[in-house]
Amino acid sequence: MLHEFSRTELLIGAEGLEKLAQSKVAVFGIGGVGTFVVEGLVRSGVGKFVLVDDDCICLTNINRQLHATRKTVGKPKVEVMRDRILEINPKAEVTVFQEFYMPDTAAGLIADDYTYIVDAIDTVTAKLDLIIQAKSRNIPVISSMGAGNKLDPTQFEVADIFSTSVCPLAKVMRQELRKRGVASLKVIYSREQPRKPVETESSSCSVGCVCPQGTTRKCTTRRQIPGSIAFVPSVAGLIIAGEVVKDIINKQSE
Template sequence: MERFGGIERLYGKKAMEKFRHAHVCVVGIGGVGSWIVEALARSGIGHITMIDLDEICITNINRQLHAMDGEIGKQKTSAMADRIRAINPDCKIIALEAFFSHRNANEILDQGFDYVIDAIDRVQSKSLLLDGCHKRNIPVISCGGAGGLRDPSKIHIDDISRCYNDNLMNQVRRNLRTKYGFPMGADPKRKIKARKFYIDCIFSSESPVYQQCDGEVSTEKPKNMADEGRRLNCMSGYGSITHMTATFGFFAVSKCLDKLASV
């Protein structure tokens, strides 16, 4: 296809054919997930499933691709489906207006995905998704918290067992160990090293900034701020910006394309 000729010249003819036949699922279509979907569509992925129940609100404009005048109030999956059709009319689109949960996990994950990208901001749902993919041998990558961050040069990719400085992923890792039987952490006294989960995640080594009572920001966490794993709430919580949320997403897409090309 002429519109994706640049992708073929970058990855090769065989890889491009794999992209056209690949089915990728993105869970969470917000500040990170919306950019993921856009990048997948512009890379020629032939089948994209999106999962999210949220509507676009005006406070999403600072970081979410689909958020703009004329789109406020629309379902996020619907808005992104329109963009995908304009980018690649041949792409098969499944837009599920739902939150990923125990009620629909099996039905969703049994669709035969070639790759799953986790852009959820809730610990329990992330853990459920990652465990479900792991048990089914579905390649998956998880995006950590992008809130409160400003320096994209400090973003990293590593196994979940090796990530650090990310409260969201720390909680997910603990949950996977205690509720889903993933390998326990290191025990220096017994000279036992932490075993890998064999699930990659995107995280940052940067210390987040917090808004203070006077309206300015600091790396000092306010005493009255709830610990929500660096979530990006519409009216409160961490601040956020496009060049961080999008970069988290682009890191994930890079790993996804490399995996699909190598199969």
């Protein structure tokens, strides 16, 4: 009998589909990249999710984040994304944490039964700790480098962090991971030179912050807000979803 994943089954077979259904993927950061990671995974048949993000949807998220609409502004990102997952696949299991991942919150947010971890966080300290935690638990992890201030989605590449270039975030991550003895890390990064944001009174978050009530980390506290556009972080997120799916279905049964 045909079902919602019949077309996927034609491509990867019943065994591949079953592997995905039994997998638990944790996505840290449910924003421009993370929402499209989740979308790609749930529509591919991944059956279990853990979503981690402390933020609420802001008006300025509408230009690029999948869950952001006029109706969802002000709502917790993880809750809106959970509801979207269940609208696509009511059988999915979804755990949400409306928390900001940092070293002191890691213990409650990472579990050994995760099949895969996706790092779509935008804070270096958090990214580094999440990667170290994943490596120490032997959980496969993929990390998103900078998608802000970019305009060309065709310049994304999947590579080991130590083979990356151009991306300023990747440079910092290479340096810090070497210090911590990390030998390899799968990442997605862009070879496009980042553009300088054109900041005016109408585009400056520091001048006209519209963060919704209850926001714990307002944009006015951040050093720089990158420019963004719909078709760049979304592409990065879908590429990550593809890597996760391929890794899961190609993994030999233990």
